[in-house]
Amino acid sequence: MSMPLSQLIELTKQMHILYVEDNEDARTFTLEMLKRFFNNITVAENGQDGLEKFKTNTFDFVLTDINMPKMNGLDMITEIRKLDACIPAIVLSAHNEANYHTEASRCGVNHYLAKPLSVNDLIQTLDMMLTDRSLSTNKASLV
Amino acid sequence: MYKERSVGIGHKLGIGFFFITLLSSIIGIVSIYAIFELSQSTEKIHAHPHEISNATRNIQIEVMKIDAAMTNIVNESSSFIDHSSFYDANESATAFDIKVAISKIDRAEHNVLREFEIIFEKYLGDKKDIDNALNIFVAWKPIRDKVIHLLQANKTKEAKKIMQDVGVNYNEKIYDSVYDMMSFADTTAENFIHNAIEKKSEILFFLITFILLVILGSITTALIIIKDITVPLKALLDVTNTISNGDLDVSHNKEIQALLQRDDEIGTLVKSFEKMVNVFVTPYSNIIKSKRNLKEKTDELRRLLDSFDEHVIASKTDRAGRIIYVSKAFSKASGYTKEELLGEMQSIVRHPDTPEKVHEALWNTVQSGKAWHGELKNKTKDGGYFYIDAHISPDINSKGKTIGFNAINQDITAKKRLEELFLTLEKRVTEEIAKNKQQASHMLQQSRLAQMGEMISMIAHQWRQPLASISAISGTLNLDVMMDDYNKEFFQERLEAIDELAHHLSSTINDFRDFFKDGKEEEKSSLTEIVDSSLKIIMPSFSNNNITLDNDTKENVTLMTFPNEVKQVLLNLLKNSEEAMEEKKVDQGKVWIKGFVQDNQAVIRVEDNAGGIPDGVIGKVFDPYFSTKTKKDGTGLGLYMSKTIIEEHCKGRLALKNGDKGAIFTITLPLEAT
Numbered sequence: 024m025s026m027p028l029s030q031l032i033e034l035t036k037q038m039h040i041l042y043v044e045d046n047e048d049a050r051t052f053t054l055e056m057l058k059r060f061f062n063n064i065t066v067a068e069n070g071q072d073g074l075e076k077f078k079t080n081t082f083d084f085v086l087t088d089i090n091m092p093k094m095n096g097l098d099m100i101t102e103i104r105k106l107d108a109c110i111p112a113i114v115l116s117a118h119n120e121a122n123y124h125t126e127a128s129r130c131g132v133n134h135y136l137a138k139p140l141s142v143n144d145l146i147q148t149l150d151m152m153l154t155d156r157s158l159s160t161n162k163a164s165l166v
Numbered sequence: 167m168y169k170e171r172s173v174g175i176g177h178k179l180g181i182g183f184f185f186i187t188l189l190s191s192i193i194g195i196v197s198i199y200a201i202f203e204l205s206q207s208t209e210k211i212h213a214h215p216h217e218i219s220n221a222t223r224n225i226q227i228e229v230m231k232i233d234a235a236m237t238n239i240v241n242e243s244s245s246f247i248d249h250s251s252f253y254d255a256n257e258s259a260t261a262f263d264i265k266v267a268i269s270k271i272d273r274a275e276h277n278v279l280r281e282f283e284i285i286f287e288k289y290l291g292d293k294k295d296i297d298n299a300l301n302i303f304v305a306w307k308p309i310r311d312k313v314i315h316l317l318q319a320n321k322t323k324e325a326k327k328i329m330q331d332v333g334v335n336y337n338e339k340i341y342d343s344v345y346d347m348m349s350f351a352d353t354t355a356e357n358f359i360h361n362a363i364e365k366k367s368e369i370l371f372f373l374i375t376f377i378l379l380v381i382l383g384s385i386t387t388a389l390i391i392i393k394d395i396t397v398p399l400k401a402l403l404d405v406t407n408t409i410s411n412g413d414l415d416v417s418h419n420k421e422i423q424a425l426l427q428r429d430d431e432i433g434t435l436v437k438s439f440e441k442m443v444n445v446f447v448t449p450y451s452n453i454i455k456s457k458r459n460l461k462e463k464t465d466e467l468r469r470l471l472d473s474f475d476e477h478v479i480a481s482k483t484d485r486a487g488r489i490i491y492v493s494k495a496f497s498k499a500s501g502y503t504k505e506e507l508l509g510e511m512q513s514i515v516r517h518p519d520t521p522e523k524v525h526e527a528l529w530n531t532v533q534s535g536k537a538w539h540g541e542l543k544n545k546t547k548d549g550g551y552f553y554i555d556a557h558i559s560p561d562i563n564s565k566g567k568t569i570g571f572n573a574i575n576q577d578i579t580a581k582k583r584l585e586e587l588f589l590t591l592e593k594r595v596t597e598e599i600a601k602n603k604q605q606a607s608h609m610l611q612q613s614r615l616a617q618m619g620e621m622i623s624m625i626a627h628q629w630r631q632p633l634a635s636i637s638a639i640s641g642t643l644n645l646d647v648m649m650d651d652y653n654k655e656f657f658q659e660r661l662e663a664i665d666e667l668a669h670h671l672s673s674t675i676n677d678f679r680d681f682f683k684d685g686k687e688e689e690k691s692s693l694t695e696i697v698d699s700s701l702k703i704i705m706p707s708f709s710n711n712n713i714t715l716d717n718d719t720k721e722n723v724t725l726m727t728f729p730n731e732v733k734q735v736l737l738n739l740l741k742n743s744e745e746a747m748e749e750k751k752v753d754q755g756k757v758w759i760k761g762f763v764q765d766n767q768a769v770i771r772v773e774d775n776a777g778g779i780p781d782g783v784i785g786k787v788f789d790p791y792f793s794t795k796t797k798k799d800g801t802g803l804g805l806y807m808s809k810t811i812i813e814e815h816c817k818g819r820l821a822l823k824n825g826d827k828g829a830i831f832t833i834t835l836p837l838e839a840t
Binding site for chain 2: 028029032046048049051052053055056059092117138139140141142145
């Protein structure tokens with residue numbers, strides 16, 4: 024980890040993320056944890072919903088489940104990529120198989136996290152993301 | 167038609183031949199006689215005059231000698247010269263001369279007498295002539311003696327006178343009589359020749375006649391033979407030819423009719439022949455009439471025999487057991503050709519499996535003149551086998567001697583195989599049952615495993631959410647600790663929540679574990695409990711898949727059954743509905759469960775709106791290993807095992823039909839213990 028946790032949270036708190044999850048129970052407790060990191064969380068219940076919300080908002084990154092009705096997470100990301108090629112996309116999945124990873128990265132997924140969401144995994148991923156960002160020329164959104 | 171009273175052929179022939187023989191004999195005899203006679207005549211002819219003339223000449227000579235001698239001695243100047251004497255005519259007659267003359271005369275006399283004897287012997291004429299001549303001669307002697315005497319007494323003149331008077335006479339007389347004899351002899355000779363010639367003509371004529379007669383007789387006899395024997399024989403021959411061509415109508419034959427009239431041997435023969443033919447006419451006509459029938463019957467019989475030959479396994483052996491006949495069926499069954507079997511011992515087809523005792527018993531039975539009946543195993547040419555039901559009997563001839571053995575058999579190989587099969591049948595059935603049991607238990611095990619797999623995945627599914635929640639909560643709490651942001655109340659709440667979630671996890675385990683407890687005995691169960699337990703398992707999954715459930719189960723229904731097994735079946739049905747809805751992408755899936763009592767039976771009815779099962783498939787859904795799931799992770803055992811469990815273990819029924827919305831499964835269970 025490149026920075027202390029408090030510093031990380033300071034940075035993430037300012038982010039606006041899109042969180043897509045169809046299961047209500049899962050959403051409840053995960054949101055609680057996410058709120059420790061992000062102040063602005065837009066929740067969508069499925070891929071369709073998520074896509075709509077993406078079009079009408081600006082997000083720092085997308086956090087999505089895969090298996091959802093109406094439109095699954097990967098399809099949604101594929102659509103989002105058509106609109107924004109750079110935005111980081113993180114998928115949460117109950118499955119943990121190699122071919123899912125391959126397919127996911129083909130759709131433009133940046134990070135793959137297993138369910139149940141582990142807080143340490145999240146911290147590591149956010150750290151990586153921020154480091155990438157700091158390295159990239161686009162610093163406007165950070166400040 | 168007149169009756170020919172004819173003499174028998176034999177008689178005719180006899181007579182004919184007799185006559186021929188007789189005539190021939192006569193000819194022979196006559197010929198002999200004639201030859202004899204002719205020869206005799208010839209002889210006589212030859213002899214008589216010749217001898218007579220010789221004799222007479224000799225007599226003349228001797229008489230001349232006597233005369234000469236006498237003259238000599240009488241005449242001193244006699245000039246009779248006889249070449250045969252030494253007498254000299256110019257000498258005068260002395261006493262000596264007289265003596266010589268006497269001896270000459272004696273000698274001559276002797277000769278004459280001798281000649282006369284010869285003539286006597288041979289003269290063919292009247293012997294009186296000879297007597298005459300002889301008498302004359304003899305009468306001369308005394309005169310001569312007187313003369314001699316006178317001469318001796320020198321009474322020459324007296325002697326001469328007597329000589330001149332008488333002596334000359336006698337000389338002439340003798341000459342004449344001798345000459346007569348000679349003439350007679352000559353005449354006789356001539357007569358003889360004539361006779362001979364005549365005789366010869368006679369005999370010749372006679373012989374010619376007789377020869378002609380003989381020829382005639384032979385011809386006649388021949389003709390008799392031809393007429394009486396050959397002609398009828400030819401007629402008979404013609405008739406026999408006619409008969410041999412099938413025409414038995416002898417009575418109308420004219421020739422035969424004629425022959426029948428005869429009294430002789432031929433007549434008898436033909437009568438006999440006709441009788442013989444008549445004996446055969448009726449039966450023969452009958453035979454001709456039924457000839458066609460016979461042919462048909464013969465053909466029928468032949469076909470029957472061919473059929474037997476074809477299908478009956480039969481054989482014949484000689485006394486020693488050597489095969490002398492086999493039927494076609496035998497040949498076929500044994501694999502050997504007829505040629506290969508003929509001449510071989512019966513034991514060529516003996517199979518080593520047949521015990522020696524059987525063969526011994528067989529042999530002893532048939533040897534004692536009785537028939538043997540039993541089953542035998544025989545060996546084929548290529549080492550295979552065939553069974554026969556054999557009937558072997560001794561072949562006894564009319565004299566009571568056993569000349570061989572006959573066997574008539576039936577092929578019972580098929581029957582035997584069936585018997586063998588039958589014996590092993592029980593064993594095989596037991597084996598099959600064991601195999602089936604094994605199969606069933608294998609299937610059951612597979613089903614169990616499949617179910618377990620399903621259960622595990624269901625558990626996993628149900629655990630995922632609570633685990634995720636626990637994880638999220640612990641993560642949050644962890645973060646707060648890391649951020650040093652404690653809230654006692656918050657922590658307590660959340661830890662209680664974890665507790666509750668853990669509890670939930672545990673109850674899920676319990677729920678599922680109960681499913682796997684198979685009751686060994688039927689127990690008193692509540693219908694609602696069964697339904698609710700199953701629903702509890704499946705509901706999380708249902709709600710996840712947006713499937714609603716309508717449960718209408720009657721309360722207070724108890725039944726004696728295996729509750730866990732029924733729960734498993736119900737769960738299987740619900741799962742199938744869920745999967746069907748997922749496959750067919752049914753939007754608002756719904757399942758109706760109805761539990762009630764009907765006809766003293768508990769009924770659980772499960773209906774869904776997944777569209778039902780296609781008609782072509784609905785009959786096979788209860789087959790093991792049958793699946794309509796496109797996701798090929800299904801082992802397809804579910805419905806087969808469900809049916810087996812309900813029907814065989816729980817003694818109930820599991821039925822399926824298509825409703826208007828989807829499939830309707832009906833579980834029927836007896837209320838009372840079975």
